[in-house]
Amino acid sequence: MNGRKILAATAALTMVALGLTACSGSKSGGGSSSSGPVDMTLWTNATTGEGKAFWEATVADFEAANPGVKITIQTVQNEDMDGKLQTALNSGDAPDIFMARGGGKLEAVVKAGQAQEIIVDDATKAAVGDAALTAFTVDGKVYGMPMSILPGGIYYSKDLFKQAGITGTPSTMADLEADVQKLKDAKIAPIALGAKDAWPAAHWYYFFALRECSQDTLKKAIADKKFDDKCWTKAGDDLAAFSKTVPFNNGFLTTSAQQGAGSSAGLLANHQAAMELMGAWDPGVIASLTPDTKPLADLGWFPFPAIDGGKGEAGAMMGGLDGNSCSKAAPAECSKFLNFTMQKKYQEDYANAFHTLPASKDAQGVVTEPALTDVLASYNKAPYVSLWLDTLYGQNVGNALNSGVVDLLAGKGDPAAIVKGVTDAAAKE
C-alpha cells in the first residue's frame, strides 16, 4: 500500500466514523398544521390478526379523507411497549401517535414535556364521557384519547365449570375457594396465571386491595405514594391465604400471559384451565389462541368476589383504558386522527376487532359476546372504577408491586414485604 492509498483509506474510515458519531435526530415538526404532505408514525401493540387489520383499514380511510397525510403503522409487542416507547421518546425520534393507558405512566411522559395536548371535539366528548377522559387528563388538559374501556374480572369456561359440577358463579371468596376445590377434584387446573409477566399476578393483589381499601385510600396514595394504611397489608394477607389453597395452574411462575398456547390465556382458550383474572381485552386474546382462532364459545365472566369486612364499596371495579397519545413533535393531524377514530363506525370496528368494549357509548350496542355484555352491565352499575394500580401509581411503584407479588406467590416474601418493596422503590426513583 502506498502513502496515497493509505491516506484515501483513512479518509474514508474517518468519514464513516464521523458519520456514525454525528447521527443525531433531526426530525422537524411541532404541533402546527403544515401545508405540505404530512408523515406520521403510529405505534400499536396489535401485532396480528383482526387488531392489526383494524388499524390498517382505519389509517387507509383517514388517508383517503385527508389527502397528503400518510401514517406509517409500526407494531410493537405489548411486553416491549413501555421500554421501547421510553427509549424512543428520549431519543427525540418518538412516534407521533403512540399507545397510552393514562394514569401515572402518562403523567410522567407529560411532565417531561413529551406529549401534546389533544383537542377533543364536542361529538367525541359527548360520546366518551368525562370518566374515561379523566384518566388521560393531567392538570386539566387531555393528553390521550381512550379507545376502549377494559374493566377487569374473572373469565371462565362454562363447560369446565359444568364438568366440575359448579352451578352459578362465585360471589364471595369462600365460594371461589369452594369452586377451586371442585375443579381440582375434577382434575382441572382451576385458575390460569401468567406470573412470568408479573402484572397478571399483581392484578390479584390489586383486586384484593380494591376490596380491602376505600376509594379515598386508593386516591390518597396517588399523591403521597405511601402505603401505610392497614388495608394494603390486609390485601397481601388475603392473597397469601388464597395462594395457600394452590389455585393456580402448575408452573404458573414460568407461564407467560398472552404468548402461545402455553400462556395463561392460551390455557383458557384450550380448556386447560378454568378461570383467569384479566381485563376486558382477554376475550380477544383468547380468541386468537383457540385452535380455530375463533372466539371461545363457552367463555363467561363474573366480577371479582366480595370480601367480608373490606372497606371498598361493593361492585367497585378496576380496569384500564387503552388509548392513544400524540408526542410533542407530532403535527396537528394527530389530534384530528384520534378524533377520527372515535366515530361510531370505527369504534364499532375496534370493538369487533379486539373483542372488547369501545370507549364511545354510541358504539357499545355492537357488543354481543356474552362475556363482554356481562362486563359492560357490571361496569355501568359500578359505583366507581379505579385504574389498574400500576397505571395509577406510575412505573416505579408498579414495578415494585409486580416484584413483591411474584415473590409472595413464589413463597419467598410475605405480605409486609410487598409494602416494604414499594417503600424501598421510592429510594431508587
Added chain:
Amino acid sequence: MSDSLGENSPVMTRSPEGPSAAGDGARRAPSPAGRPRRGGTDWRKRFEVALLTGPAIIIFVTFVILPVGMAAYYGFYKWKGYGPPTDFVGLQNYVTIFKDSSFHEALQHNGMIVVLSLIIQGPVAVVMALLINQKMRGRSLLRVLIFVPYVISEVIVGTGWSLMLQTSGAVNDVLTKIGLPGWTVDWLSDPHVAIWSLMLIISWKYIGFAVILFLAGLQGIPEEVFEAASIDGASYWQAQRHITLPLLGPTIRIWAFLSIIGSLQLFDLVYIIWGQYVASTAGTSTMATYMVLNGRNAANYGFGNAVAVVLFLISLVIALTYQRFVLRRDTEGALTEGKK
C-alpha cells in the same frame, strides 16, 4: 476491551522503542513498525500510525468510553430518563444498591455462575477436546455437533429450553412416560433447582466454545514431545497429565478469563427464560437482570446507570486482578523466553 488493556502493559515496558515520545497510538503499532528508523521518516511514521488508528480510536471512544463516562455521570442523579438530569444525589444511588438485598442475591448468583461454569465446563471440555483430537471416524461431525449450540442465538436457546423445562413441558412429560413421575420437578421456578437448570443450559451452550479453544491449543503442542515421552516409556495418561495439560495451560487460562467475564455479565438467557420478574424469585437473577428490572422497567434511569457502573467496576477489578496474577506469566513468557 480489558483484554487489550492487559496485553498492552508488558508490551509497553519491553518495547524496543524504549520510552518513546510517541502517543498512545505508537504502542499499538504492529510489530514491523517497531523497528526503529532514522531521521525524517519518524514524524511521517507517527502520522501514519495516528491516521490508521484514528478511526478506531474515535469509534472506541464514542461507543465505549463515552457511554461509560455518561453512565457514571447519570449514576449521581435521580433521573426518570426524560431530558437532562437535574436532581443530583451524590452517592445515594450507590448506597441504595449496596443495601439492597436483591442486589446481594444477584451478586451471589453471579458468583455461583462464575465458579460453577469453570468447574463444570473446564474438565468436561478438556476431556472432550482430548477425545475428538484422536483420529477417528466421524470426528468432524462430532466437532460440528459440539460447536453448534454455541452458534445458535441465545434467544432461540432460551425459548427452546424454557419450553422443554416448563412444569408441563417435554422433559417432565418424558420422565412421566418412562415411568419416573417422581423425578419431575419444577425445573425453572423451584429456587433449589432453577440455578442448576440454568447451569445445565449454560454448559450445554458454551462448552462448544471451550472445546474449540482447547482443540486449537492441542494443535499447537508439537508431536515430538509425545514421541520423546513414549520413547521414555510414558503411558497415554501420563503423557496427558504431564505434557498436554501443562502445555494447554495458556489456552485454559484464557478460556477461564473469557468464561468469568461472560458469567459476570450474563443477561440474555436469564431474561429470555425467566422473564423480567421471576428470575429473582427463582434464584437466577444476575447483576444485569437486576439493572434492567430496577433501571429500565421501573423507569429509574439514574439508579440503573449506577448499577451499570457497579457492574462495570466489578468486572474490571476481577479482569485486572486475573490478568495481573494469572495471565501475566503467559503474556510475559510468550514475548520473551518462549514456553516455560
